[in-house]
Amino acid sequence: MIRRKSLVAAAAAVLMISACASGSETSGGSDDTLSLNGDRADFVEAYEAVGAELQEITGYGIDPRNVPSTENYQQVIRSSLQSNSATDLVKWWSGYRLQDLARSGGLVNLDAEWEAAVDNGWVNPDTAPSFSYDGHVYAMPMYKSYWVIFYNKKIYDDLGLSVPTTWDEFIGNAQAIKDAGITPFFATQEAGWTSFIWFGEILSKLDPQFYTDLMNGEASYTDEPARQAMQIWADMYAKGFFTSPDTAWDDEPALLKSGEVAMVPMGTWRNAIFTENGMTDDDYGAFVMPTITPDVAPSVIIESGVFAVPEKAPNKDAAVEALGEWLNPDVQEVWVDEINDISANPEVPIENPVLTSVTEQVQQSEPLELERYWEASPPALVEGNVKDLATFMVQPSPDNIDATLQKMQERADEEWAKWEQG
Amino acid sequence: MTEPAGQTAVRPRAPEPERKAPRARNRGSNVRYDGFAARAGSAVHLLPAVLLVGVLLLVPFGYTVYQSLTDYDGLSTAQFVGLDNYVALFGEERFHRSLLNTVIWMVGTLLLPVLLGLMIAVLTNASGWATWVRYAFVLPYAISGTATAVIWGFMLRSDGAINQVLGAFGLDELQREWLLSWPMNTIVMILANTWQAVGIAVILFLVGLQTVPRETVEAGMLDGASGFRLFRSIVFPQLRPVTVVVVGISIANSLRVFDVIWLLTNGGPGWVSETLAVTMYRMTFVLSEYGHGSAVAVVLAVIVVSVSWVYLRQQMPKRG
Incomplete structure (x- = not known):
């Protein structure tokens, strides 16, 4: 009896194994x-x-x-x-x-x-x-996906703000929102990859050509434009414009909807989450972040x-x-x-009004289209550098800028060499 | 009152019944045959276990050791690089931090769950507290590490429950960015892990306490011992076998902790809260540096085996 049971069990095991094997062949x-x-x-x-x-x-x-x-x-x-x-x-x-x-x-x-x-x-x-x-x-x-700033329209309306077209207006809006007791911008390093967002956005609006060169390994993280971008970011931190760096990434749509945060920089792929959360174009809008100075060529990060x-x-x-x-x-x-x-x-029409407004802005300003930081350099370099940027977000002091950029450049030297070797 | 131990030890055995004389036929060849058959029978019974351990543990470990000597990236052909991965690893500041965090986790996980588990078991066993008090400590053990991390994430983030409660009581100066600075983030994650892990220690110590003979406790009390003295001199020595198990489990758990760290801090900010298990995962599965990650895995395996071996050799009763 026991032997028969054992045989049945063995046969079942063989059948299971062969089933697994055939599964891998029929992928x-x-x-x-x-x-x-x-x-x-x-x-x-x-x-x-x-x-x-x-x-x-x-x-x-x-x-x-x-x-x-x-x-x-x-x-x-x-x-x-x-x-x-x-x-x-x-x-x-x-x-x-x-x-x-x-x-x-x-x-x-x-x-x-x-x-x-x-x-x-x-x-x-x-x-x-x-x-x-x-x-x-x-x-x-x-x-x-275009990388834009999604904003809460109710906050803008309540404070009498309009969509910024210059960097001064952009920072002015943020200050007015901060003064009203609302956090102007969402920023977090909690999800890991999210730490590159503001660095990429600021640098691309400061010097899009340098951004491209840096991504392709033809410029250095220790060059002046990168340093200047970090300085702008640190200044914004000093003014208290950002959420805490450990804010849950998943909370972002809820924070924008509730009005606890006024603006979030994100790819338009995030639009689906906003609409699923019940937000309509009455609640939120989107704009391409202005350039730091008017003489800089307009650009938008795409993904x-x-x-x-x-x-x-x-x-x-x-x-x-x-x-x-x-x-x-x-x-x-x-x-x-x-x-x-x-x-x-x-050629494909866009139904969503927020997305329509983004494409209209893009068609109007004809910005340079830049690749997102995540895909724009060798993966190991990007994965390492987002860690350094995350560390900077926790201690965004001007004193940490040079050390952070130095580490990023050392990694760039190492990883570009590996990449070239194949 | 009691019989001296020595006397019981030398008590003569009762005479064994006379054994039947062995059969005489074909004795020499049959003995050899029987011995071989017995060994073959044992081997057949052992084979499934040996195969399982071999296939599921030893072969992957051997392959990991081999991979740690290559530059394999998951796509291109692996090139043999000797000990380069190990040399690079031991030269990295991040690896030193990871190693330090692993030691902190080991010490913390060793002290807190073991001591708290013992304390909770003794208090709830002796004082007759309601069973639900015991459950309150034991039930978190049924929660997965992932769920534990999610719950503690709600509490520990800067806008989380702990800071909100502190703010509500006007204790703003005590509010902290719990997960953002080292070593505080490592310490609070050890506490979160303790909340989840202390349950198994409580259960094991409770089982241990039930095996302590009442007579020994009563004898101690008759000799004038009570309270902590009674516990230290009478009860605790009898919990030694359980303590060995609880400490062993805690050591193993501390060295392989991953989910709580990965979900609460992602090993960061940057790399500051990584342990070896997290470093191994990141290098292998995030950076696709299989050779580098395998080297971390081998280092971790060597540490786990060494610590466990030394500990068990110290604690387990010697044979012979």
């Missing part, structure tokens, strides 16, 4: 479905909706999968690219993070699909470097997640074909309607 979707791996649970419904639209056009739908932790997700993708367990499509980041994967040979070249999209007028060809490595495109943009196809994707050809139609306006309308952000296809 792709079925014949008419493409598997897609991502780290944004809030995108899953949007993936399904856009998958239905893609199926009508290409015959392939989307079967979304989600890894909740971004750190775990990155490791899953990195290891899956070298095995046969890759999904057909992967969500990733643009810039150097994409280059990190592309130069390993793990991604499919999408030059033809990109050129077709450009020919159709579905994408701005100038944005190609964000999705390229060594002159070849390896990913398609998921959206085009785009990307979709890429692994070389070892089970349905590689179908995935490439689907990405060829990704920027199709019919697909994009469904997509941006779900995620409440701006499409990378300039």
Whole structure:
């Protein structure tokens, strides 16, 4: 009897193991479905909706999968690219993070699909470097988020403030808000990555060319513009403009809605959270942060997640074909309607009034489009430098500026050397 | 009144019944065969456990040691770099801080949960306090480290509950940025961890207290001992086996603490509150420096094994 039970248990174990094994072999979707791996649970419904639209056009739908932790997700993708367990499509980041994967040979070249999209007028060809490595495109943009200042309209109305068009007006508004007992700006290092936001914003509005050079390793963190940006940031801290550096990142939408914080710098992808929290364009608006001085060229930081196809994707050809139609306006309308952000296809209309106002401002001022700090330099350099910026946020004294920048530059020297070695 | 120990120790055994003479047939070859069969039988029974430990522990550890000698980044082919990762690690100021924090955690986690656990167990066991008092201390143990961190995050942040309560009572000067400066952030995280971890110590000490024979306590009382003296001289020595276990668990927990730190401070601001486990995670899974992270893992493993080995060797009864 016992022996029979043992045999049954052993057989069950063998079946379970073989089931696991077959699972890893079938990481792709079925014949008419493409598997897609991502780290944004809030995108899953949007993936399904856009998958239905893609199926009508290409015959392939989307079967979304989600890894909740971004750190775990990155490791899953990195290891899956070298095995046969890759999904057909992967969500990733643009810039150097994409280059990190592309130069390993793990991604499919999408030059033809990109050129077709450009020919159709579905994408701005100038944005190609964000999705390229060594002159070849390896990913398609998921959206085009602009980094703006979201502000609480009620606070502005109550205090008789208007949207600032100059740096002096911007700081003047902040001071008036502070005087009214409200924290002017949201800033936190609690989520780790969030510490680069203000540094990137101030530096890009102080000297956009230097920002670009610094991101590409052609300027030094110890140069004067970087020092000046840190000084401006420290001055703003000295005036008490920011929330405490350990404020929960997740609390940001609630703080803006309740009026405890008047302004938050964030990508337009955050717009979906604001609307989900019940805010309408009566409650909040958005503006591009003014330049520090009027003679500086206007600029805006942009960000785009990307979709890429692994070389070892089970349905590689179908995935490439689907990405060829990704920027199709019919697909994009469904997509941006779900995620409440701006499409990378300039032809796609925007329904949300706050987002519409952002694109109108951008069209009016024609700013330089700069890559977000997170994607604009080698990942190890960025990950290290956000730690130094976080430390500075806790002790934002002018005395800490030089030491902070020195550490960041030492890391830049080290990490750029590693990057060049490949 | 009682029989001297020596007399019981030398009490002669009752004569064993006469054993039957062994069978004579094929004795030599059968003994060898039986011995081999017995060993083979034992090996078959041990095999699953040996395989499990080998596959799940030793092979990954061996691979981690190998990986710590390479520059593997999760994508490109690993190059052998010898001890470079270790040399770089021991030259980093951040690693020294991580090591120091690990020691602070070990001392704190050793002292607080063990002492508090013992105190709570003794007080609730002896004084007949209501059971719910005991539950109040034991129940947090059922909460995960992640939930603990979330709860304490609400309390410890600058705009959190602790500072709000202090402000409400006019104690503004006592308000602090609890999670933002070192070593305060490490200390408050140890306290948060203690709140969660003290439950298991209480349970184990309560079990230990129930095994203390009433006669020994009564004898001590008859000899005039009471209060702390009674506890120190009569009860505590009999809790030694439990204490060995509780301290052992605390050492292991302190060296592998991760979730509370990761969720409360992310190891920061900067790197100031990282322990070795957090440093290992960050290097491996955030920076994708697998070789570097593996070197931290090996250092941590060596520390865990060394500390546990020394401690258990000191505490466990010697054989023979």
